[in-house]
Amino acid sequence: MKTFEEKWTAWLDGQLTGNELIEFEASLPDKSAAKLEKRDAKKLGALLKRELGAHVIANEEFFSHQLRERIARENVEPFREQAAEVSTWWTIRRLFWTGTASLALFLVFAVFVMREKNPAEQSQYLSQILNARVDPVVSPNATVSMFEAKGDRVTVLWTEGLQSLPADYAAK
Amino acid sequence: MVRSLPFVTAFIALIVSTAPGLRAAETVWSGLVIAENVAQPESIPPELTRIERLLKELFGYNQFQVIGQSSKTLKTGQEDWLATSKFFGLRVDARGESEAGYVLNLKLYKEKELLLETDAKLSKRSPLVIKGPQVGSGQLLLVLVVQ
Numbered sequence: 373m374k375t376f377e378e379k380w381t382a383w384l385d386g387q388l389t390g391n392e393l394i395e396f397e398a399s400l401p402d403k404s405a406a407k408l409e410k411r412d413a414k415k416l417g418a419l420l421k422r423e424l425g426a427h428v429i430a431n432e433e434f435f436s437h438q439l440r441e442r443i444a445r446e447n448v449e450p451f452r453e454q455a456a457e458v459s460t461w462w463t464i465r466r467l468f469w470t471g472t473a474s475l476a477l478f479l480v481f482a483v484f485v486m487r488e489k490n491p492a493e494q495s496q497y498l499s500q501i502l503n504a505r506v507d508p509v510v511s512p513n514a515t516v517s518m519f520e521a522k523g524d525r526v527t528v529l530w531t532e533g534l535q536s537l538p539a540d541y542a543a544k
Numbered sequence: 545m546v547r548s549l550p551f552v553t554a555f556i557a558l559i560v561s562t563a564p565g566l567r568a569a570e571t572v573w574s575g576l577v578i579a580e581n582v583a584q585p586e587s588i589p590p591e592l593t594r595i596e597r598l599l600k601e602l603f604g605y606n607q608f609q610v611i612g613q614s615s616k617t618l619k620t621g622q623e624d625w626l627a628t629s630k631f632f633g634l635r636v637d638a639r640g641e642s643e644a645g646y647v648l649n650l651k652l653y654k655e656k657e658l659l660l661e662t663d664a665k666l667s668k669r670s671p672l673v674i675k676g677p678q679v680g681s682g683q684l685l686l687v688l689v690v691q
Binding site: 497498499500501502503504505506507510511516521524525526527528529530531534535536537538539540541542543544 | 578580595597598602609611612629630631632644645647654657658659660661662663664665666667669670671672673674675676677678679680681682684688
């Protein structure tokens with residue numbers, strides 16, 4: 373069952389025939405106004421066809437090429453966008469450069485710190501003799517001195533002139 | 545996860561490098577050593593192996609015998625101990641611990657007679673050698689090592 377609008381459109385296009393046409397025209401309240409409208413619609417249709425008709429493509433191959441390029445571009449672009457989303461700040465290259473820069477910075481600081489701390493460091497890691505005393509009554513001519521064998525990291529307190537003792541004193 | 549890995553590594557390194565207080569208790573070996581030149585030298589005691597070359601070069605002897613020794617595990621750095629032989633005694637009085645080592649007061653006795661007294665800072669990486677009196681044809685040495 374067609375609606376009035378459908379029948380109206382079909383009537384304007386001249387597609388109603390037979391009983392359907394007779395019935396529809398009979399149902400129109402103002403047949404002359406309707407026919408006038410139909411004529412205007414046909415005129416408008418003819419005008420639109422004339423003015424807005426498709427232009428003839430002069431060079432088919434050119435347009436075909438343009439279309440293929442555009443399709444190819446549109447296929448590539450999503451992959452690029454996807455790749456851009458996946459990549460993070462820590463790409464291999466950035467990681468490498470960050471590591472190199474950090475190492476360089478560390479070396480610079482290490483050199484400065486080592487240069488400043490070097491004299492103190494030697495005494496820190498080698499044992500130190502703070503003072504030494506011998507009994508002047510027992511060993512009146514005794515002297516003491518101290519030195520560091522830095523190659524072996526050994527600190528030595530060297531005494532001279534201590535009272536000599538017999539070999540028996542070497543007993544365990 | 546990958547992004548945070550360098551920061552986690554750096555943090556762990558920082559913690560490890562700034563935690564010197566987590567050291568285990570250390571042992572100080574103190575020895576009374578007689579250095580001599582003999583025809584058939586005995587092998588050097590294991591405590592002195594590390595400084596064997598230096599001892600031989602410095603004192604010119606080929607045999608080093610331990611006549612008295614003591615190993616003391618330091619927990620507070622305030623301990624004291626005694627290494628004795630038949631006639632000698634080495635009294636060690638620890639007077640505190642620092643980052644570099646231990647502050648020690650050392651007294652060498654011949655029987656009850658004080659021969660030598662010294663204050664020293666014993667580093668954990670650096671042995672201390674003290675040349676004592678001549679004994680017969682040899683030499684008494686005092687050696688302290690943080691093991």
